[in-house]
Amino acid sequence: MENKMPKYSERELVTLKGEVSSMWQLVLSQLQKCKQAYLTGNAEVAREVVIREKSVNSFELSIDIGCENYMALFAPVAMDLRLIISLIKISATLERIADFADGIARHVIEDSTMAPETMREDLKVETMFDAAISMLSDSYAALETENSKLSGKILHKDDDIDILYREGRKYLENYIKANPDKGACALDTFLILRKIERIGDHCCNIVEEIVFYIDAKVLKHRGRKSVEENSCS
Numbered sequence: 001m002e003n004k005m006p007k008y009s010e011r012e013l014v015t016l017k018g019e020v021s022s023m024w025q026l027v028l029s030q031l032q033k034c035k036q037a038y039l040t041g042n043a044e045v046a047r048e049v050v051i052r053e054k055s056v057n058s059f060e061l062s063i064d065i066g067c068e069n070y071m072a073l074f075a076p077v078a079m080d081l082r083l084i085i086s087l088i089k090i091s092a093t094l095e096r097i098a099d100f101a102d103g104i105a106r107h108v109i110e111d112s113t114m115a116p117e118t119m120r121e122d123l124k125v126e127t128m129f130d131a132a133i134s135m136l137s138d139s140y141a142a143l144e145t146e147n148s149k150l151s152g153k154i155l156h157k158d159d160d161i162d163i164l165y166r167e168g169r170k171y172l173e174n175y176i177k178a179n180p181d182k183g184a185c186a187l188d189t190f191l192i193l194r195k196i197e198r199i200g201d202h203c204c205n206i207v208e209e210i211v212f213y214i215d216a217k218v219l220k221h222r223g224r225k226s227v228e229e230n231s232c233s
Contacts, residue, residue, distance in 0.1 A: 009074045013083065016066050020087050020094075023059035024140050027094045027101070030056065031136060031199070034101040035129040037108045038192065039120065049105035056098040063091040079213070086213040090143075093202050093209075097136065100195040100202075107192060115189040119175070123168045123189070128196045131157045131164075135203035139210065148214040151207045161200040168193045 030049050037046035067088045070076065076084055108114070120126070135157050142150040172186045172193075179186070208219045 009070075009076075009080075012066075012070055012074070013080065016063065016070065016084075016087055019059065019063050019066065020091055021140075021144070023056065023063065023091060023094055024136075026052065026056055026059065027098045028133070028136050028140070030098050030101040031129075031133050034104040034108075035126070035133065038104055039126060039129075041108060041114055043109050046105035046108035050102055050109070053098060053102045056095055060091045060095040064088060079216075082213045082216060086209040089209050090206050093205050097199050097202050100199050104192060104195055107188065111188055115185060115192075119185075119189065123171060123193065124164050125192065125196075128161055128164050128168075128193065131161050132196055132199045132203065135161075135200060136206075139203055139206045142207070143210050143213075146214050148211045151211055154207050155204055158200040158204050161197055165193055165197040 030052060033045050033049050036042060037049060067084050070084055071081075074080075115123075115125075135154050138150055138154045138157075142148065142154070169190065172190050176183045176186045211217050211219050
């Protein structure tokens, strides 16, 4: 019996990681599809994103229950405990990212003041989307390979998103001054930029959880320099 319990415990961990992996791939797909919907104005693709949001929510609930049961049954310690804590937080963060993707998709479905293509190009919206998608994909790879040294690379992409976001905010401020009759379009576009910027921030939160699980280091509130040092150590 003593030999069987650790094996059963290990199988449960593998199952939980598999659920998080499936949720991650779904959220990544949601982000890719909301990008496609927004840049092309494709309402059908946007509706697909909205419909699949319920599946993301179901994943989060299932993972929460699975992690709670694991802690109650096996009282994990050390690295296993850090993994369970991280999986709970990561699944919640993935759900928030999916919420932002859903919000962008609903904008495509419901809104009649879509930004013109020239404005989207000036704001580099596609570049912002691509950076956020890359952050989410790379953080998935970091967890799957248990390679926390990818953290610095991922967080640098968030810096790029932040720069584009600030530039975009200034651009739209000037645009509204020059075109007050198109203020609604500019404000709606700003909300899209804000959602992408927040997705980048949530990807950073995921990176922090991965580093906590793998290296037992708490990076929260310690600033970007601490993360860069971790990625080089």
